[in-house]
Amino acid sequence: MHHFQFRNGELYAEEIPVKEIARKVGTPFYLYSTATLRRHFRVFDKAFGSLPHLLCYSVKANSNLAVLRLFAKEGSGADIVSGGELYRALKAGIPPEKIVFSGVGKTPKEMREALKAGILMFNVESLGELKTLSKVARSLGKVAPVAIRINPDVDPKTHPYISTGLQKNKFGLDLETALKAYLFAQKDPHLQILGIDCHIGSQLTEVSPFVEALRRVKAFIKRLDREGIKIRYLDLGGGLGIVYGDEAPPPPEEYAQAIIEELKDLEVILILEPGRVLVGNAGILITRVLYYKETPVKKFLIVDAGMNDLLRPAFYKAYHEIVPVSLCKDRPNIIVDVVGPICETGDFLAQDRQLPLVKPGELLAVMSAGAYGFVMSSNYNSRPRPPEILVHRDQYFVIRKRESYNRLVAGEKIPTFLTEDSKLE
Numbered sequence: 084m085h086h087f088q089f090r091n092g093e094l095y096a097e098e099i100p101v102k103e104i105a106r107k108v109g110t111p112f113y114l115y116s117t118a119t120l121r122r123h124f125r126v127f128d129k130a131f132g133s134l135p136h137l138l139c140y141s142v143k144a145n146s147n148l149a150v151l152r153l154f155a156k157e158g159s160g161a162d163i164v165s166g167g168e169l170y171r172a173l174k175a176g177i178p179p180e181k182i183v184f185s186g187v188g189k190t191p192k193e194m195r196e197a198l199k200a201g202i203l204m205f206n207v208e209s210l211g212e213l214k215t216l217s218k219v220a221r222s223l224g225k226v227a228p229v230a231i232r233i234n235p236d237v238d239p240k241t242h243p244y245i246s247t248g249l250q251k252n253k254f255g256l257d258l259e260t261a262l263k264a265y266l267f268a269q270k271d272p273h274l275q276i277l278g279i280d281c282h283i284g285s286q287l288t289e290v291s292p293f294v295e296a297l298r299r300v301k302a303f304i305k306r307l308d309r310e311g312i313k314i315r316y317l318d319l320g321g322g323l324g325i326v327y328g329d330e331a332p333p334p335p336e337e338y339a340q341a342i343i344e345e346l347k348d349l350e351v352i353l354i355l356e357p358g359r360v361l362v363g364n365a366g367i368l369i370t371r372v373l374y375y376k377e378t379p380v381k382k383f384l385i386v387d388a389g390m391n392d393l394l395r396p397a398f399y400k401a402y403h404e405i406v407p408v409s410l411c412k413d414r415p416n417i418i419v420d421v422v423g424p425i426c427e428t429g430d431f432l433a434q435d436r437q438l439p440l441v442k443p444g445e446l447l448a449v450m451s452a453g454a455y456g457f458v459m460s461s462n463y464n465s466r467p468r469p470p471e472i473l474v475h476r477d478q479y480f481v482i483r484k485r486e487s488y489n490r491l492v493a494g495e496k497i498p499t500f501l502t503e504d505s506k507l508e
């Protein structure tokens with residue numbers, strides 16, 4: 084469910100025609116819907132009902148301050164993976180006591196920042212990290228709240244680049260090593276064991292891998308109990324998938340029911356770190372067709388958004404539905420590659436896609452671009468990154484402006500030895 088719908092052949096974002104926004108802000112641009120973001124959060128939160136739980140929105144899926152503020156107002160916490168995300172989450176008004184810090188490579192500096200802020204807990208992913216965290220906490224005269232991220236070795240049946248809970252992945256600790264980590268933390272006065280964590284992957288379209296992972300976590304909690312280690316928070320990570328094309332992921336209610344069922348006999352506070360499922364279908368990317376081009380073997384629509392704006396197709400061969408913003412009736416359908424201006428063969432938004440023959444100057448909407456869209460954008464080919472626009476009913480707001488050429492070179496400097504007139508030796 085989302086609020087990007089056609090009315091009389093025109094794509095609307097909530098109450099505004101998308102082409103009107105395009106006229107004002109230019110293309111390409113990301114467009115998010117407040118009503119959709121809010122709805123997704125509420126549906127997900129409600130699905131867990133009266134079960135004690137905390138939603139920690141996964142900031143990396145879409146980190147715009149306005150999006151974070153919207154979730155903060157809904158009562159969300161945050162799952163962060165860097166000092167930069169901590170900075171954003173705090174700036175957006177997410178309370179530190181609702182922030183969990185994930186990631187395999189936290190630096191001592193990031194640990195210090197998070198400890199000073201007073202976050203809920205660190206999801207620790209290695210013995211080395213645990214020892215470093217202890218040292219940093221000691222140097223600040225603090226006690227670091229920790230969960231150990233375990234790697235349950237469950238196949239999430241998703242794209243290999245977004246599988247994270249298999250033994251061969253870099254994430255989490257196998258159960259034997261995790262036990263060592265807990266025993267280490269138990270004895271360390273600068274560490275306080277608060278929870279256990281796992282996150283097995285992203286864009287999961289079945290409930291069973293989550294249940295399997297949860298069962299392994301539960302069995303491990305019993306083992307910890309025998310060691311006198313009590314677990315207060317069980318963090319099951321994120322990963323619930325969305326519809327991009329013909330997937331049929333379980334609705335949040337079904338996902339929640341399966342988890343609630345497993346947790347009946349356990350007294351823990353459940354933490355979830357949803358990302359994609361909250362923001363994915365709440366955002367689209369609008370791009371303008373520049374040229375139509377035919378080669379002896381292929382047809383191409385060349386558009387003004389490229390892999391620097393939306394990396395997912397190039398990176399994961401991800402599928403995004405593409406629709407004309409103004410429905411063009413009576414146009415023949417063609418099979419085309421929709422490609423960007425970047426000098427890379429991998430620069431495509433769609434391959435061999437059936438589309439009506441849209442003309443140069445017309446707009447296309449790349450659907451389901453709200454998650455891992457703008458956040459993965461870059462300046463490759465020295466392209467200023469696109470703006471992000473948030474629609475609220477019949478109004479729109481620029482929540483990140485289009486980058487200028489000036490911004491492109493901000494921070495760069497030509498050293499003096501190159502500015503001198505003399506020839507280089």
Ligand SMILES: *Cc1c(COP(=O)(O)O)cnc(C)c1O
Nearest residue numbers: 141185285321322356357358359
């Ligand atoms: C990326 C990530 C998430 C969010 O995953 P989604 O598939 O977007 O829900 C949650 N937790 C951790 C640790 C992550 O790395």
